[in-house]
Amino acid sequence: MAEGKVNDGRWAPWWVYVVLIVGCNLIKQYFIGGKVSDVANVAITVAMVGALIFVITAVYRSMFATRRR
Numbered sequence: 001m002a003e004g005k006v007n008d009g010r011w012a013p014w015w016v017y018v019v020l021i022v023g024c025n026l027i028k029q030y031f032i033g034g035k036v037s038d039v040a041n042v043a044i045t046v047a048m049v050g051a052l053i054f055v056i057t058a059v060y061r062s063m064f065a066t067r068r069r
Contacts, residue, residue, distance in 0.1 A: 012060035
C-alpha cells in the first residue's frame with residue numbers, strides 16, 4: 001500500500017479485523033474447544049468471522065461518517 005493513500009472510509013484498518021477476529025476466536029475456543037465436532041467448530045468460526053467483519057465495518061463507517069460531518 002502506498003504511504004500517501006487516503007483512506008476512503010469504507011474499511012477499517014486491517015489490524016482491527018485481525019486483532020478482533022483472533023481474540024474472539026481464542027475466546028470461542030476456550031468455551032467450545034473439544035466440545036463440538038470439527039465441522040461445527042468450522043461453521044461457528046465462519047459465522048463468527050462474517051458477523052465480526054460486518055459489525056467492525058458498520059461501526060467504523062459510522063465513526064468515519066460522524067467525523068466527516
